[in-house]
Amino acid sequence: MAIDYAVPDEIRELAARTRAFVNEQCVPAEGVLLDSRHGIPDTERARLQGLAKAAGVFAPTGPTEYGGHALSHTAQAVILEESGRSLLGPIAMNCGAPDEGNILLLDKVATPEQKDRYLGPLVRGEMRSAFAMTEPAPGAGADPESLKTSAVKDGNSWVLNGRKWFITGGVGSGFAIVMARTPGGATMFLVDGSNPGMKVECALETMDIAFSGGHAVIDFEDCRVDESMVLGSVDEGFRYAQIRLAPARLTHCMRWLGAARRTHEHAVAYAGDRQMFGTNLASLGMAQQLIADNEIDISASRALIWQAAWVLDQHKSGKQETSITKTFVAEAVYRIADRSMQLCGGSGTLLDRPVARIFQEIRPFRIYDGPSEVHRRAIARRASRNAEKGLLPGDWM
Ligand SMILES: Cc1cc2nc3c(=O)[nH]c(=O)nc-3n(C[C@H](O)[C@H](O)[C@H](O)COP(=O)(O)OP(=O)(O)OC[C@H]3O[C@@H](n4cnc5c(N)ncnc54)[C@H](O)[C@@H]3O)c2cc1C
Structure with missing residues (x-):
């Protein structure tokens, strides 16, 4: 089957609008991140989201019946990369983690009432x-x-007990999708933020600061939820987690590629202007190597993302492709931000500028949505299983 990389005209137009929106509305607002430890205030988030709605770039991944654009995975690759050029872009456009992944899961699994x-x-x-x-x-x-978190059936309710941490968006969230152990496996539950049994203790002091609601510690103490709050079927939690994780790790790659590209744009501009040793920095061989390696990592990341997105658009699981892409891109975007910082010298370390800010946000991506080692283990095991069946890499094409 041929892979068609042609970007349709309407997606090109949406990408141009997204770029203009990010440059004109999100980039000038980035100063708010300097006062932030756990994401921007919800009032600022609402203001930016209002502007994104007016610009027609809001909710690119959401279903159309609720006002979203319902873009295909390949179209998301184009638009979410543009959104990620500012750390405020995905927040403003409502296509950031964890909401974007939860939207996808609810759309696939939730009941009409949910x-x-x-x-x-x-x-x-x-x-x-x-x-x-x-x-x-x-x-x-x-x-x-x-x-370890458990859920025990009691009449028409389930009672949850356990402790979670690093829960992105936990402080101030309207609800959480909570994974708990049930007798036959694991089950997902919808728990309202107002449920007295769900106690959001604090937001952790992580090195990244841009996610709305931070990364929370949450205690579940005899947290009672009605049986209608089971998401999908009882004991199917691990299967649903896979439904969510493969596309959600890909959208992370798209957004972080946009952010890494922004650090590279700054570094190239700096190297073009900065005079030293009788020439500009961009003309010096060792600087050219950093610039070229960034270009290579950006192109390779984008190619993997588009390929994996195309596989998901064919309604295949994309497990191998998204694992490969996540591992490569999480490491590549860190290399890109790191080289960009090096090229910018001392000014690259200033937190009121994009390079240092993005550098700090990008590093944890090698840990969440599956650490690189977990993905490499899964990639290798699938490769071995395929080899036993006589399949070679790429045989699915
Ligand atoms: C910024 C951030 C946001 C997050 N957001 C969320 C969220 O919203 N919801 C949520 O549920 N979780 C979230 N997490 C948690 C994240 O998913 C976990 O941190 C991750 O799964 C690793 O688990 P752990 O921290 O318990 O590390 P551990 O399980 O203790 O693993 C430690 C290290 O072991 C290594 N390792 C793992 N497997 C292997 C292997 N097979 N061979 C060799 N080495 C291996 C890896 O290097 C790994 O980093 C977030 C984490 C961070 C940092």
Whole structure:
């Protein structure tokens, strides 16, 4: 089957509008991040989202019945890369983590009632959400099978007990999708932010600061939820996590590629202007190597993202392709931001400028949505299984 990389005219037009929106509205507002430890205030988020709605670039991944653009994965690759050039872009356009992944999961799995109550407001930007899987050791982390949070059936309710941490968006979220152990496996539950049994303790002091609601510690103490709050079917949680994770890790790659590209744009401009040793920095061989390696990492990342997006658009699982892409891109965008900082010299370390700010935000991506080691393990195991079946890499084409 041929892979068609042609970008349709309407997506080119949307990409141009997205670039203009990010440059004109998000970049000038970035100063707000200097006062931030756990994302921008919700009032500023609402202001930017209003501007994104007016510009027609809001909710690119959301279903159309709730006002989204319902873009294909390949179209998302173009638009979300543009959104990511500013750390405020995905927040303004409502295509950032974790809401974007939760929108996808709710759209695929939620009942009509759950969609009206949670999916609609989420797509419209009326509330934020969280996805609560990770637990402090010895609970779920790189290995989700270590899940300790329990859910026990009591009449028409389920009662949740356990502790989660690093839950992005946890502070101030309207609801969380919570993964808990049930007798036959794991189950996802929708838990309202107002539920007295879900206690959001604090936001952790992580090195990244741009995610709305920070990364929270959440305690579940006899947290009672009605059985209608089960997302999908009981004991199917691990399967649903896979439905969410493959596309969600790809959209992370798209946004972070845009952010890394921004650091590169700054570095190239700086190297062109900066005079030293009788010439400009961009003419010096060792600087040219940094610039060229950034260009190579950007192109290779984009090619992998587009290929994996195309596989998802063919309604295939894309597990191998998204794992390969996530591992490569998470490491490549860090290299890009690191080289960009080096090229910019001391000014590259200033947190009121994009290079240092993005550098700090990008590093944790090698850990969340599957650390590189977890993906490499999965990639190698699939390769071995395929070899046993006589399949070679690329045989799916
Ligand atoms: C900024 C940020 C945001 C996050 N947001 C969320 C969120 O919204 N919701 C949520 O549920 N979780 C979230 N997480 C948690 C994240 O998913 C976990 O941190 C990640 O899964 C690793 O789990 P852990 O921290 O328990 O590390 P551990 O499980 O203790 O793993 C430690 C290290 O072991 C190494 N390792 C793992 N497997 C192997 C292997 N097979 N071979 C060799 N080495 C290996 C890896 O280097 C890994 O980093 C977030 C984390 C961060 C940093």
